[in-house]
Amino acid sequence: MSLKEQLTDAQKDAMRAKDKERLGTLRLALAAIKQVEVDERRELSDDEVLVILTKMIKQRRDSISQYESAGRQELADAEAAEITVLQDFLPKQLNSDEIAELIAQAVTETGATGPADMGKVMAWLKPKLQGRAEMGPISGLVKAKLSA
Known part of the structure; x- marks a missing residue:
């Protein structure tokens, strides 16, 4: 359905x-x-x-x-x-560990090396996180990961 x-x-x-x-x-x-x-x-x-x-x-x-x-x-x-x-109609929300795991996978698969690659990582993440997590906080986590 x-x-x-x-x-x-x-x-x-x-x-x-x-x-x-x-x-x-x-x-x-x-x-x-x-x-x-x-x-x-x-x-x-x-x-x-x-x-x-x-x-x-x-x-x-x-x-x-x-x-x-x-x-x-x-x-x-x-x-x-x-x-x-x-x-009630959204899929189950992801916890912080699952989000961190997806971010790490996105960085690896896109070959991102720094903050300049943030767009590639976010483009990879967006379809996987749609409706399962808010993208605003995710953006901050990705930026922190790429800056490290």
Whole structure:
């Protein structure tokens, strides 16, 4: 079953359960997916859907920090609830040891020798980490590894 089908089934379940918060989040996700499909006139793969879900989670994390700095905790809590719903559809997150192992493998396989090769390493890592880890902190770890 594709990721899009899983989202649609979860939407139906939320409708039956009358879970308005979960239903709203799932509708937003499906609308974002549909928008890209209409714009590009094609069906999206699971990897492309993962990219959209990851982007939505990142946007919500940014919103949370802005709401908290503005003293709007109720809005920050609503965004955090949306993140929880969206994360149900992402693959299992990698731990720090698995990430370090992938970074070492990327450096070896790309033949990276210094910070100038960071783009090659990140390009190798991105498809393997998509939806399984945030790329921002990974970038810092790669930079530290290549600078050492």
